[in-house]
Amino acid sequence: MSVRGKFDYDLKELQGKLLEIGSFAQEALTKSIEALETQNIELALEIMDDDAQADLMYEEINDFAILLIAKQAPVAIDLRRIIVAIKIATDIERIADYAVNIAKSTIRIGAEPLVKPIIHIKQMHMLTLEMLKLSLEAFNDEDIVKAKNVAHMDDEVDDLYGQTIRDLLHINLQNPEFLPQITQLSFICRFLERAADHVTNISEHIFYLVKGRQYDLNNS
C-alpha cells in the first residue's frame, strides 16, 4: 500500500472508530430511558459500568488521531478530518456521560412511583436519539444538508424541555412531597437537552469539515 493509501486507510479507520463510539452512545441513551421508564435499577447500574467502554473508545480515538498528526503532518481536508474526529469524539463521549447521569438519577428515584407518565421525556429522548443517528449518517456521508436538519431538530428538543420543566414545577406546587423525584426528573430533562446540544455541535463540526470554516448552528 502506498504511503498516501495507508493514510487514507487510517482516516477511514478513524471514521469507523467514531461511528462505533456513536453507536455505543445511542445504545446507552436508549437503555437509560428504558431503565427510567421501567425503574430498572439493575439496568441503570449496567449503564454506569459500561461507560468505561466509551471512555476507552474515546481515548483510543484521541491516541489514534494524535499519532496520525505526528506521523502524517496533515494539512487542509486531512487535518480537518482528524481535528473534527477528536471534537466529535468529545461530544459523543459527553452524550454517553449524560446516559450515565440519567441512570444515576433513575437510581436516586428508586422504586418510588413516578409522579406522571414520562411522555415528554420519552419524546425528548426519541428526538435526541434520532438527531444522534442522523448526525452520524451526516458525518459518514459528509452531508451538510442533513447536518443542518439535525440542528433544526434541536429547537423541538428545547421546546419540549421548556414545556416539561413547566409541567414538573406545576406538579411540585401541588405535591411538594415529590420534590426529590421532580428534581431528578428535571435533571433528566436537562441531560437530554444538553445531549441534543452536543449533537448540534456534531453538526457544526460536519460543517467545518466540509466547508473549512466555523458555523454556529446552536443559535441559528
Add this chain to the structure above:
Amino acid sequence: MNATIEKPRVRLVMTDTNRDALQNKELVYKTSELNLWYGDNHALKNIDLDIYENEVTAIIGPSGCGKSTYIKTLNRMIELVPGVKTSGKIEYRGRNIFDKSYGVEELRTRVGMVFQKPNPFPKSIYENVVYGPKIHGIKDKKVLDQIVEESLKGAAIWDEVKDRLNENAFGLSGGQQQRLCIARCLAIEPDVILMDEPTSALDPISTLKVEELVQKLKKEFSIIIVTHNMQQAARISDKTAFFLNGEVIEFTNTDKIFSNPADKRTEDYITGRFG
C-alpha cells in the same frame, strides 16, 4: 513577441493583496501576463503575481511546474538558458525588468539569489563575503571588514566562523556553507532574496537554522522561496503560490492554503494525492 494564448486570462483576485495595499505595504514585484517558452515548450502561462515587501512568498508545486523558472525570471537569470522567449511584464519596484534600458547587473545587485546546493567560491570565508562588494568598487579594508561581520551576523553564522575567516569555505558544513551563501548575498545589500530550494540539501538542524534566518531576514528583505517541503512553506511563508503545469492555480495567504485551499488541485497536491 506574438504568442498565441489558448486560455482566457483570469487574474487571481487576492483579498489579502487588497489588505496589503490598505496597510501601505509596498509592491516589490508585479508580474503581469508573463509567458515563457523554452523553444516550443510553454513553461509559464499567463502568470499574474503581486509580491509585497517584507514578506516571505513561497512557491510550491510538483517538479516541472515552472516554479524555479519563475524565480529565475525575476532576476533574469533565465536568459542564460538558450532558446528562452518571454512575453508579458515583470515590474520590479515599478520598472519593467525586460526593458532594454534595464541593466541586468543593476537588477541582480538588488535581487540576490540562494541556490539549492550551497555554492561558495573556492576561497576563504572572508573572500566569499567581500567578493560582491569588491566588484562594486569597495576597497577600504575597514569597510570590507565591517561588511563581513554584518553579513555573517545577518546570516546567523558569525559566531561559528569569526575565528577562522581566512579558512577555505569548503571546510564548512553544508548548512554553514548555505548560510555563508546567504551572507554573500546580504553583503551586496539586496532588496529581495530569491531562494531556490535552499534547504533541500541540508540536514534537519541546518534546515531549521535557515528557516529561522528567513524569518529574521524578512524584516529587512522580501523573500521569495521555492520549496518542495510543504511544512516548510507552511511554517515560514506569509503567502503561498501553487504552480501547476506552468500556471498559478492558487495564490493566497499561507494559512488559507494549508487549512482550506480554494482549488481542488491545490488540496490534492498539498495533501500528497499527486506530485
